[in-house]
Amino acid sequence: AGIKNGDSVHDLGSGAGNDCFVARALVGDEGRVTGLDFTEKMIEKARNNASKLGFENVEFVYGDIEEMPLESGAFDVVISNCVLNLVPDKRKAFSEIFRVLKPGGHFSVSDVVISGNLPDKLKEDAEMYAGCVSGAVQIEDYLDMIQDAGFKDVKIQKQRNIELPETLLGSYLSDNEIETFRKGNTGISSITVTAGKS
Numbered sequence: 001a002g003i004k005n006g007d008s009v010h011d012l013g014s015g016a017g018n019d020c021f022v023a024r025a026l027v028g029d030e031g032r033v034t035g036l037d038f039t040e041k042m043i044e045k046a047r048n049n050a051s052k053l054g055f056e057n058v059e060f061v062y063g064d065i066e067e068m069p070l071e072s073g074a075f076d077v078v079i080s081n082c083v084l085n086l087v088p089d090k091r092k093a094f095s096e097i098f099r100v101l102k103p104g105g106h107f108s109v110s111d112v113v114i115s116g117n118l119p120d121k122l123k124e125d126a127e128m129y130a131g132c133v134s135g136a137v138q139i140e141d142y143l144d145m146i147q148d149a150g151f152k153d154v155k156i157q158k159q160r161n162i163e164l165p166e167t168l169l170g171s172y173l174s175d176n177e178i179e180t181f182r183k184g185n186t187g188i189s190s191i192t193v194t195a196g197k198s
Contacts, residue, residue: 001108002194006030007076010100012065012093012109013037013083017046017058023079024058032057034075038064066092072099078107082190085111085136094149098197106196108157113139116186122172126164126188133188143193151195158192 003026011020014035023033037043046060063069065087078097087093097107114136126133146154169178
């Protein structure tokens with residue numbers, strides 16, 4: 001994620017705080033890390049974990065990614081791990097990420113996207129198999145939303161296809177369709193994307 005010593009880092013959907021604590025190791029005592037989650041129980045758990053670890057420069061805030069209760073231009077880096085696809089209004093989410101970043105800041109998020117046209121029922125069952133598929137959008141639309149929010153230098157750092165088992169595909173596709181599916185550009189991918197704010 002390009003986190004440096006002294007950076008101010010913001011984690012979207014911070015859960016119990018694990019990614020925040022990894023980021024804390026990178027920013028050191030001079031930096032700070034803020035986690036955001038919309039589940040009060042997770043905020044409480046993360047705060048307890050931070051207290052046990054003795055981190056005074058890690059905080060956890062209750063709130064919605066679409067309307068972050070955070071000041072504008074506050075962070076050098078925004079990170080997120082398989083959360084944005086679950087947000088109903090992704091355009092609003094990327095707009096909010098842009099708002100809270102400092103000029104010259106950047107984000108690095110991992111997420112799940114779709115390529116091609118997946119049958120709806122297959123998509124539903126794939127969610128049960130792979131997790132994180134709910135709310136996933138076409139990769140082109142995902143990247144367009146990032147650019148529309150004002151970000152520059154949008155890059156896919158990593159892309160990995162999520163392999164769906166034959167038994168799952170066989171429930172919805174014929175043998176020929178499975179072969180076409182495997183050879184084609186249709187599928188579900190895990191991606192890591194970065195982009196910057198001028």
